[in-house]
Amino acid sequence: MGSSLFENLTDADGHAHVVSISVFVAVLCLCIVIGHLLQENRWVNESITAILIGCIAATIILLWSKGRSSHILIFNEELFFIYLLPPIIFNAGFQVKKKQFFHNFLTIMLFGVVGVFVSSAIIAAGSWFLFPKIGFVGLQARDYIAIGTIFSATDTVCTLQVLHQDETPLLYSLVFGEGVVNDATSIVLFNTVKKLNVSRLKGWAAANVLKDFLYLFFISTALGVVAGLLTAYTLKALYFGRHSTDREIALMILMAYLSYMLSELLHLSGILTVFFCGIVMSHYAWHNVSENSRITTRHIFATLSFIAETFIFLYVGMDALDIEKWKMSKTSFGTSMGIYSTIILLILLGRAAFVFPLSALSNYMNSKTERVLITFKHQVIIWWAGLMRGAVSIALAFNQFTYSGVTWDPVYATMITYTVIVVLFSTLVFGFLTKPLIKVLLPHRAMDKNQRPERRQNDSPKEDAANLPLLSFEESATTNIVRAKDSLSMLIERPVYTIHRYWRKFDDSYMRPIFGGPC
């Protein structure tokens, strides 16, 4: 009796599948409700809530099954990379304030690309030097390089939940942009160094890493842009007199997903592709659909991203109690604490080593223009925002140290538990302190003044914002045309600004008439 087809389909295994999906979905619902209730809370945020609920759920499951069934908790990389990461990254591209992002493009790239290289080098060298001294041996040279990239992938969700896009646009844009570029860079770098023949490392190897990296970066971006433009053109061409909301929404969702899968299929970086696909779709395709499609797509992408993020943190929380890996680890308590401290210390150092110098460089480049500079307080916040480690670190660690989520090597099992612990510690402790820290560094509303020292006399924040070149780019672009007589000298002095202006002209004259957009 009963219509449970699963039972007949795949026996006990299939049934376990249904059980774990049910448990996950139920706990997800709980997370959403509790997250909503705690939204105004001073300390916790959604990530911390989800991790804690995950830990509690895992404890209950462990007690329930009397310590046997930790099978439900195995981290599934395929799930993560095929189903959870794409919506998060696509939504980031779809909702990004494009003007801000491209206006600060050079600085974001400095932090997101150069920063990962610096941080990876420091963490890899530091762990290679320090781990054996503490008493943790057994790792190869390629493992240390992998550890460098694994612990350079940041998770800026915590910080973004606290910052406000309208109050501190530059800061928000930098933290957000770096977060996305950092994830992509870490994954690309991880895969590039994984293919290296470490035993014959020569001077050319570093150059090759850079070459491969740049190739991947540009081809992946181009694929995303092409996918986005194709969607925009299809939606524009299909609209002859009647809209079909369901088809429009379906096409946007499917094309976004297709761009990611195609990119992975071609051995490119799906994360970069889907990010730029999101940007192009929101710039062109979104304007070709009906009003209802616009509302639906905007909210459904945000919702999917929200569910995926909550799911990941829940997963991390549950995975922390995978007792099999705990049992397998053979290192003593003292050694373990030493390793944790070393990794945390290296993360703090590795990030400080690029945030402050690169901020100074960015300020120097922008000092000749009217652009806003990065104050020291903002530098501290940028540094802090990237201290948290998240799901990407875990996924990369599983990729490096397990085979399909399982490992029998005690050293590798230890590395997995270390990664999980570092992610938990950084998210819980650093995440816990984020809200108070930002409250101290940026007292509410006062931050308007901190960020724009040159306009301090203007006190109305709203009017102030409207007059800033940073926010109303079109207006300043047109009023500045008089000054921009010598285009060549401008291109040298303010390259991004000038490129942006020419791009807008090109966009208005050629791209928008073909692919759609606000007229």
Next chain:
Amino acid sequence: MGSSLFENLTDADGHAHVVSISVFVAVLCLCIVIGHLLQENRWVNESITAILIGCIAATIILLWSKGRSSHILIFNEELFFIYLLPPIIFNAGFQVKKKQFFHNFLTIMLFGVVGVFVSSAIIAAGSWFLFPKIGFVGLQARDYIAIGTIFSATDTVCTLQVLHQDETPLLYSLVFGEGVVNDATSIVLFNTVKKLNVSRLKGWAAANVLKDFLYLFFISTALGVVAGLLTAYTLKALYFGRHSTDREIALMILMAYLSYMLSELLHLSGILTVFFCGIVMSHYAWHNVSENSRITTRHIFATLSFIAETFIFLYVGMDALDIEKWKMSKTSFGTSMGIYSTIILLILLGRAAFVFPLSALSNYMNSKTERVLITFKHQVIIWWAGLMRGAVSIALAFNQFTYSGVTWDPVYATMITYTVIVVLFSTLVFGFLTKPLIKVLLPHRAMDKNQRPERRQNDSPKEDAANLPLLSFEESATTNIVRAKDSLSMLIERPVYTIHRYWRKFDDSYMRPIFGGPC
């Protein structure tokens, strides 16, 4: 070089996964675009388009891989029952016109429940009697009973695409309602008879089937209603001064999915649960969320259902060219043609055997009330609408005749190909004729008169519709109160009508204040 993590994760198998997802998503996009272009076409509809494109895609893949790789085409029951069916059924419940559905509840149940029993019995007995005569042997008694339920699961999508809810509300409601109830009944019945010990069939067995069936039906419905009410209450209770659109949408999606999974977990009928969950959610929960959430949920559920339906038909089209099963089948061409004809004939007969008698019964029950009767032309359309066989038949056939999608028994492999052929044939040939048939039986706009003979004098279709008790149920309910002095005699004469009136009173006084809804 390359960031394809899949490659490292799961080797060749994982990579094949990415390839097949990419191919499917790309072909899905193509289906959507072509479906949009062909929307005004006289003959084809979306299902036929998807099946044909699936066949073409499968041919290309077969030629490309030189006949080797039919692996990509294996029908995955888990995918179907865990991911594709729930959104379709939930959306059906969410978008159903509840007044219409409940107003015609008895007739819908007659067609959807009693009809499946009659049709299954006829097809099972017919195939048991005829198959050996044609020369197809090797099936057991339980296989014949399974064949009965497999070929009783209808697919009314084709017909619903042609009918218009506003022009023929009674017909639309009956075809739609029967379609959903029929799917649920077939699946429940299939699972009930599968557990029977056929070798010791006694008189009590039939009674047991009925008992199990009723138990499943009511418990599943109750679970769906509870899940819907819980969601509505949570959304209402959480709203204190601020909306959080993403959380609201996420909660509705997740709770709907949870109700399905829980039902399957408890060995109930997930399809019934999720259908009633959809009805309750659209009646209560939908009114507790922000305007944007309402637009988004309405469209996203429709879109997901649309994608799932297209996916299924594409799948059926691709599965038709699974050469491995074709090779395994050992029956001659003549026998095969005989079997196809027999099954098609039994489907036509089995459906006629209950549509016309039950319509007459329904008309007899309604003859004393003011309700609209089912004309003969409408009976023909209802009969025709249920001739198509779809994904549920395929899924049940795979469940009965394969183990995890694979079979080595030539007789069973033959049954699978027969099922696929019957689904293809019925969808293509019957589906092809649906639009012309309905055009002939219901000339455009004239159908208003056909359907409501008692109001033929009123020629303005819009005003006509507004005055009909069928459409404006609340108004007629209040104006009829004067006449309804003797409630007991009314309950006997017009049971559904009276129950509905009491239900509305209860709903307005108790349910809506607690769970939300229009005031």
